[in-house]
Structure formats: structure tokens, C-alpha cells
Amino acid sequence: MCTHYSLPTDVHRMPESGDCAGQTMLDTMEAPGHSRQLLLQLNNQRTKGFLCDVIIVVQNALFRAHKNVLAASSAYLKSLVVHDNLLNLDHDMVSPAVFRLVLDFIYTGRLADGAEAAAAAAVAPGAEPSLGAVLAAASYLQIPDLVALCKKRLKRHGKYCHLRGGGGGGGGYAPYGRPGRGLRAATPVIQACYSSPAGPPPPPTAEAPSGPEAAVNTHCAELYASGPGPAAALCAPERRCSPLCGLDLSKKSPPGSAPPERPPGERELPPRPDSPPSAGPAAYKEPPLALPPLPPLPFQKLEEAGPPPDPFRGGGGGGGGSPGPEPPGRPDGPSLLYRWMKHEPGLGSYGDELGRERGSPSERCEERGGDPAASPGGPPLGLAPPPRYPGSLDGPGAGGDGDDYKSSSEETGSSEDPSPPGGHLEGYPCPHLAYGEPESFGDNLYVCIPCGKGFPSSEQLNAHVEAHVEEEEALYGRAEAAEVAAGAAGLGPPFGGGGDKVAGAPGGLGELLRPYRCASCDKSYKDPATLRQHEKTHWLTRPYPCTICGKKFTQRGTMTRHMRSHLGLKPFACDACGMRFTRQYRLTEHMRIHSGEKPYECQVCGGKFAQQRNLISHMKMHAVGGAAGAAGALAGLGGLPGVPGPDGKGKLDFPEGVFAVARLTAEQLSLKQQDKAAAAELLAQTTHFLHDPKVALESLYPLAKFTAELGLSPDKAAEVLSQGAHLAAGPDGRTIDRFSPT
């Protein structure tokens, strides 16, 4: 809570200006402190994340703010917030530290100077973020007031010159939003977490400063890749980043979010106010992710030491995964630097070099962004995601919308909150506590991320990782061999060979329709891309790690979707109630609540459901004594090729098998002289059994034929087929027309 401003006492006082000859007309009355008070309140809300409706991503630092305020301050931001809830600012134009100052200016009208600026940017004292950088950013963001202020201050200091003369030298101008290299001592995350000068942690008074610098106390409105992990560990308790406004952005710094290293002397780009940094204005398109995902690699690797390591920039943001140039050589070769690390809690690896040089955890925090691979001699600082902990995303910040900002500590700004900073959750040890005692974690400090095994030395870990490599290669080799074999056998074109189906593929209809078969399992697909996608599910490691929490996924889309949950991005809003969703499909589902539409009907009890999944859940209840029971009984008959025994889910994989089940069921009944209605009922149950609509579809026609063969009455047959078709059809019923018998 910013309290350094005493509340204006003149808010309700009649202004002098309105005191004109006793004139008391309302239209001349004015509360001179009103605007200031309003701004104060807005800034307070921002610091709490309250009612913030836009996230600004700068590199890998996240800021929350209010659209209205941004729009009122910057024409450029205005143009962005209209369409997006997530703004992704070009980090070539504005660095997180600089944007922090800019945002502070927007909300306070003040531009921190000198030590304040350094503090806000978490850079060393005396190495203030250059005013030129702020000026450049202000220009880029089209904030004329700030531009003017910067120019004024520069002139006052006799430093004002055109930005072209800037350079990035330490302490000098670092135009285009970048602090001088020397200032890039930390990742933006760390910078953002630390709004105090490097060195000793900020004094406790920093929580409730009394000076004007409080105006820039905005850390709470920023979202950090912090959490129980290292970044959070590095958030000084005094500057805790509340999980309320930070969601739980996780356990490790984004490895892939640093900007590419710009070689020294590289041409400085002029401000490009006309180049929208964020996604286009497509309303309700899922917003782009600010954090570039890592390249798809079987193992997540650290950057090779490629470019000359900058001890400060390092691999950059949050642990480094610069999307910069891929190191030469095979991306998957044994020379890979796989992610490995010493055990997280101590962050002790950190101390190997930096830790010895820098005393306090806070300093190490600031250095957190150092490129782990930049010091090949020492243990890389790849960060394994800490163990998942309950509530990582279920905390108060995860729910997203309006009422997520009500934590007592956050509301009150209490500094007594014993919870760890930066989204540390209860029950999860603050890594700070383990600082200085890494030996307590045993000798196996080098941990293989994929399998979690620990090793006492990097050499042993590397040897172990080699084994993973061989496994991967063996796996790929099988897949490739399968491709070649499939091509040679005429099962289909080789991958990338155009994608035309081969009509003459041997085997049944399934193979004709899905000629691309997985070598590791028997699944087959219509096209090679899908097969490749599927094959990733067999990979030892998942190629797409979340740059925030490190969780890995087999598909990039799943990872990006997952990241939206970190960022609290819910682009799909319900027009009726305002509820927001991360996925379009969820909104579609939700809208049925308002429309009352319940297209999913239970064929057993007639219950109707708005959501298919709830029908499925409901059907499972029936299945306990229904179709599953029948299937179980049928399984006892044996001799049904392709029909797996009931697995509790009652899910069958092969249409032929399903049909066989149905047919056999009917025959059994028929042979037992039971009535046709009972046979029909069992057939219906069999179709219920088909959880996979496609399977049901493929089974429907033969089922229909057989139903007719049974000699069922037209009504009964129609009922059976209707039931089956209903299950087979999607909610729109489009498949019924194609498959209903005539």
C-alpha cells in the first residue's frame, strides 16, 4: 500500500478558483486534489493487481495494469489495449526495467530519478537505467509527457543529445529501452522482483516507504516467473511478489525468453512506434504468448556456450533460454547440454561462482538470469522444476477474475505475512531457507531432469544423459525404419511425400483410411503430420517445456494453452454473464447453460446434459450395471478377436470387434429364444458402449444391417439405430444424416 502520500485534505474543500465573488455555481467547483487522489487510488489498485485487466509482457517480465489508464496515457498502448488483454512489448524498444519506470510514470506522473530509477530497475547504484532508454521507450510508446520530462531532465543534466549517440555502455544511454549492458545484471524477472539497488536487501522500510519512491512501488502489479522456484527464492521477502497479483508463475525462470543477444556494436534500431509488438487486433483470437517456446528438442537443452558469454546478460532472461542462434552442430547430438542442475533447494549451484562472489541471496537473485551455460567450467545452472506442489495453480491468483485479490496480506499490505515471497506457497520451503546448506541434499547434486536421477558429478550425469540420447535415437530409428518399411510396402507415401492416401493399401478399411501407422503402438493416422505428432507421445521426453514452470508437453499448442493458465489469460468471454474462459470450446459449452440447450441425452434414463463430458460421466454410472456388465459377460465368451476385455471404461477400439460383440450378443439372445426387443436393447447398450463416436459410426451401418437381419420391427430397429446414431453423432447431429440407414 502506498501510503507516503497523505491523503489530500482538500478534496472536498471549495477550491479557490471557485471562490469568485461568492459564486457557488456547481460548474465552477473543483476539487483540486481529485485527480491526484484518483491516480493514487488507481496506482494502489495496480499495486494490488486489483481490477487490472491487461497484462503487459516485456521480455519475460509481466506487468498488470488497467486498460483505461494505459489508453489515457499512451496513444500506442491505447491502440493495443482495445484489442488485446495481453500486450507484448518489443523488448528491443523497452526493457522490463524501463517499462517499469514508464508504468510508474503513467500511474504517478513521476519519473523516478537517480537511485530511485536504479532501485526500480534493480541495477547497481550509480548505474541508473539510462534516461535515454526511458526517453526512447516513452517515444516508442507515444507518451508525450514522459518524453518531455525525459528531455527536460536530460537537458538539466546536460546530457541531452539525440539518442543515436547512445551506446549501451555502462551508465551511458542505452537507447531503445535497453539499459546498458552493465545494467543487465539480472533477468527482467529478477529486475522486476527487485526494486532496490543491488547489494544488501532493501531495508524493511521499503515495504512502506515514506518518500516519493513509494510512488514506484509497483512490484505487486507485476507478474513474475517466480514462485517456489529460484526466481521466487530470489525475491527478497521485503519485496515479496504476492501470488495474488503474480498468479503462480512458477518454479523457474523462463529459459527461453531472453532476447537474442545483440552483438556489441550492432546497429541500434530506431524506435518503431508503428510496429505493433503484440498480436494483431483480432478480437478473441487467443493471444500470443510472450514467452517464446523452446525449439522442439527431445531433451530440453541449455544453450551451448556459443556467443561469448556475458556474465550479466548471459543467456538472458530468466535462466537463459535465449531464442538466439542455435549453436552449430546437430541439435540432438551427444554434445547437447541437457538440462541438469544441482538440487534446487540449495540453489547451491549458484554459489559455485556467483555465490562466492556475491554474498547475499538477493544479489544472487539478481544474477539469477546468468546464463547457466555461460560458464562451461562450472555446473550449468539449468533449473529443474521443483516438485509440483499442491495448489500451484489453485491459489488465490489462479482463479483469475475478479475476486482474486483478496488475500489479507495483499489487501492490507501486511509485511508480517510469513508466507514466502513470490508466490511461495504454504508447505513449500522457501529456497532461501536452504541457502548456504546445499550439502544437506546429499552428494547427488547433479540431477537429470528427464528421469530425476541424481549424480555426484557432472561427468556422471553426462554419462547418464548419453544413455538417454541413445534411447531417443533408438526410438527415432524405429520410427524412421517404420516409415521406410511402410513406404516400401506400399502402405502409403513416405512422410512428406505429398500425403495422398494409397488406396491399395492392404488390410481392412481402417488401414485404407488411416495408412500411417505408429511404429511404437498400433495406432494409425490419416496423415503423416498427425503420425509425427502422435509419435512424440512416445518420446522419452516431451519437447515443449513451459517456459514458466518447466512442465513439458508433447505439443506446442498444449504448452501454449497451458501457459495461458499461468498468465490468467481468458480471451473468451461469455456475453451473457461475463465469465471468461481460456478456450473457445469452453465458452461454447458454457453458453449452453444460458441457452438451456442440453443436446446430450442419456439413452438409458433420458437424462439430458448440456455437456458431453457430463453425459459420459453419467453413462459411466449406468455402465456399472449396464453395458459394461453386458460386455463383461460377453468377454467371458471369449474368442472375439480385436475385442479387448472390459477395462472398466467399457471402451472398445475396433469397430469389427464392436460389431462382433453386438452380433454375438444378439445371436446369444436369439439362440436363447429371447425376444427381439431384448436383443435390440442389448444392441443399444452395445452402441452405448462405444465411447468413441468414430468407432460408433463405423459400427453403425453393420449394426443396422444386422438389426434388420434380426427381423426386428421397423420401429424397434429404428429405435436401436437412433440410439446408436445419437451416440455416434456429434452434438450437431451432422453425422446422423450420413450414417442413418434408409
Added chain:
DNA sequence: CTGGGGATGGGGCCC
């Protein structure tokens, strides 16, 4: 207290 339904979030996976 328990079971069932409504509703939602997240991940997997196919198209």
C-alpha cells in the same frame, strides 16, 4: 454423510 448432477480447469491428442 453420501451420491448425483452441474460446471469448470487442465492435459492429451487428433484433425
Added chain:
DNA sequence: GGGGCCCCATCCCCA
């Protein structure tokens, strides 16, 4: 890359 759907888990409400 995005859309769509399935599955699982969870929470909440209610009978």
C-alpha cells in the same frame, strides 16, 4: 498453430 474433443479431476450444490 489452432480448433475441437475426450478424459480426468475437482468443486459446488442439492436431494
